[in-house]
Amino acid sequence: MTTATESALPHVNDVALTAPTESVDVQALRQRACTELLRQAAIEAGLLAADDPVPVGGAISEAAASAIELLIERMVQVPQPTDEACQRHHAAHAARYRVGERVHARHILFAVTPGVDVNALRQRAEACLLDVRNRTPEEQAAGDRFAVVAASTSNCPSGAQGGDLGWLTSEECAPEFAREIFGKAEVGVLPRLVHSRFGLHVVEILSREPGHDQPYAAVRQAVAQSLWHASFATALSQYVQVLAGRARVHGIALDGAATPLVQ
Structure with missing residues (x-):
């Protein structure tokens, strides 16, 4: 049974994100909320046992971490960038690869x-x-x-x-x-x-x-990896926003929240 003190804490679907005496900054609280949304989604998808322990101090179980990775692999799929997209990116951001x-x-x-x-x-x-x-x-x-x-x-x-x-x-x-x-x-x-x-x-x-710029051929793989990671981060953030829209989230705003870091 949830007490009045617990209900006043930031929570996701009645799972508290902090202890009553714990002080957590906004960025860390958002990360906990995003991770909890993913943990609960993994349970709903049958990838994690329903009795998986509730995180303490933001730390999730090893089983939850593995289930979240599998959930993300299943639900967040990003295609590899085309060579044309990579060339355009390199031309516009050559200094990044200097x-x-x-x-x-x-x-x-x-x-x-x-x-x-x-x-x-x-x-x-x-x-x-x-x-x-x-x-x-x-x-x-x-x-x-x-x-x-x-x-x-x-x-x-x-x-x-x-x-x-x-x-x-x-x-x-x-x-x-x-x-x-x-x-x-x-x-x-x-x-x-x-x-x-x-x-x-x-x-x-x-x-x-200033150093010197590298030709596209020399950095093609690095450019492709950079674009893929950017697309993946965006897709993952959007997926978490969808989960947040279906959940009861209290005490923390997730609009514009950074991509969750699941460790």
């Missing part, structure tokens, strides 16, 4: 940690971005404001060096971070926050070495 590109960057990290108020964290990061960007030449000449703020604010050890990350290649960065700083011409403090699995970054590009 080799030898390096950037000298520094950053101020606002780390997303368990229980952190993500909205408040974003507001702090945005205020910091305005602070280090909107300075007159005279103020900039008076001192290195970026380094000072990094030393006092950044949640990264690089703060001790003014946020300096040194020279980086795309392979040395998280993919979502690399997409924001490589294959572009921007130099200086970027006019936007950079989101990564680690948190929110205020980033300054100090210098660039």
Whole structure:
């Protein structure tokens, strides 16, 4: 029997997504909701036992993980991209497949940690971005404001060096971070926050070495894989939205939710 306390928690079809004393950020809560929708769909499809244990702390059983993989394989089918589509993609995004590109960057990290108020964290990061960007030449000449703020604010050890990350290649960065700083011409403090699995970054590009583009023939497989994964992520997200539309979801908005990561 569901208690009043349990019913007040975020839940999917009466399965609570958090414990009463547990604090979970919005992104993690969405991931739990998407995973629970898939777990319940696997039970409905006969791929998982009806008495599969309810997840605790977001952790699902090994049987549930295997059943969800099978469910996704069955329900989310994406064709391989055509060679014409791959060539068009490469022509429009050749910089993504550039080799030898390096950037000298520094950053101020606002780390997303368990229980952190993500909205408040974003507001702090945005205020910091305005602070280090909107300075007159005279103020900039008076001192290195970026380094000072990094030393006092950044949640990264690089703060001790003014946020300096040194020279980086795309392979040395998280993919979502690399997409924001490589294959572009921007130099200086970027006019936007950079989101990564680690948190929110205020980033300054100090210098660039452009590298060189690769011909389509050399990267054809990488292009095809990139397009397929993008199509798969979209199809999986759409499938989860269909499941959400049929379920009783309380306490979490799944509109525009990111693709669920089932681990």
